[in-house]
Amino acid sequence: MTQSLIVALVQAAAEERFDVAAFGARMRELVHRVPSAALWVLPEFHLEPVSTHHNPESGARAIDDVAVAELAALARELGVWLVPGSIYERGDDGAIHNTALVFSPSGERVATYRKMFPWRPLEQTVPGDRFEVFEMPGYGRVGISICYDIWFPEHTRHLAWLGADLVLNLVQTATSDREQELAIVRGNAIMNQVWIASVNAAAPTGRGRSLVVDPNGSVRASSPDASEEILTAVVDFAATAQTRALGTAGVSRPWSQFRGDDAPIPLPLYGGRIEPSTWHPRSKENS
Template sequence: MSYFTIAGVQLQAPHHGDNTDAMRARIEMLVARFPHVQMVVFSELMAHGASPLNAQPMPSGTEAMFCELAEKHRLWLIPGSMFEQVGELVYNTLSVINPQGQVVNRFRKMFPFRPYEAGVESGTEFVVFDVPNIGRFGVSICYDMWFPETTRTLAAMGAEVILHPTMTDTIDRDIELSIARTNAAVNQCYFFDINGAGALGNGRSIVVGPSGDVIHQAGIGEEVMPIEIDMNRVRREREAGLRGLGQPLKSFRDRQVDFSLYRSETRSTPFLDTLGPLAKPARRDIEPY
């Protein structure tokens, strides 16, 4: 089987607090209306909001509730992400839950939105998972997609679909739409970039096909996006090329160039070191007349 239906949920969150009742209600309504849906994906930090003070150790009661919902409706469920407490550290963590209600993996956001997402640690492990008889999926979170190495690594690990919860409420959302399309095209994969609305995002979620084509772009309010994908489209385009043309994954595999930047022990270069510290811009004083 190559067809699979994923519903992205752009939920209208009323506040930066406990939104789990709204998420539960949305899942119940979604399944009743669209019983063919096989996977549901929410946006970043939807469950408990964007404050690290709401971090919980995992497994948690909230995660267990989502596991029960996944099992009840026989769904794959990506309930966005939540802040995870690990001793004194806090991570931005996404759970992958299968239709048996089991957490098959957890992914920790690799690139917190620094300097603004202060106090959140970086994850270091890439996560892909297999849906039996369908294909391989990869996950990333929000700012991760600004670093092409993250999506390229998932594609090199065999991911055919990237599930990407985000929480963007800033004026750079239009740039992210371009980045989502680019990530899909250069890695020849589906890309589900699911944003929140209301207090937890400015909407405009986007679902992109493996040619970089926009399958659907949401508005700024609450929206449910059930979309059937065809894994054979990914496999064919990776074999024959994007629109029968470029084959970037094969070209990357067969490259002769050595990217020495990635072998640097300091992971930096003399030029990058001149850019100064990673800090919020300071207000500039206005010279008096």
């Protein structure tokens, strides 16, 4: 059974309005152009007009909103895994979150992730408190991060520890530090021996330069600029386990660092510690 699939990162500017019908027409065209892609990923806030960022309350919607149901129906119609970026979600307590959604080819919402690290002080959403990893049957596990999350190494490390073979990083940044983010994406992939696909918005709402990095840290696909494009790459989920078993470049195996008789390492920053017995990433068998 193959563990490889084609992922399509849609590097596009944010929509001018939250219009699922228009988005659906656009996605039908894109899927027709690249019918081999099984997983389609769009940037952070792709469906949210830029004007909404100044007043998230005006565009926030409940997770059971009719528009969310329409996105699920679109994934089912197209028969693809669909990550339509993130939306402003109004929680049951009224708090506004930056929330990514994932839909399976059957139209099921299989993952809902609230951004843990809003870009402060400008982003005013309430942080989430739960990491999100979902199963793609026949392939492996996928974790979700949103934009600034990637700057915090603890985030990708926890997704990898939870068994993620691939991390999807949804971005909408037009700032000059996209150059640094490219290094951060590669660094997280290398340190955690995991695939990372980082999709940024195109101009004018983003600086583009989306990329896909494999568990060895090699860039498998990249966009050179901020123009609109579909960036595709073949992701071999089995490469994650292979890299961890054989070592990065056949040398380094950080997930096999500890022995059973090693003493715990205190982590005073977190008020916790590294327990050698729990250091290994969770497997499909024991999670």
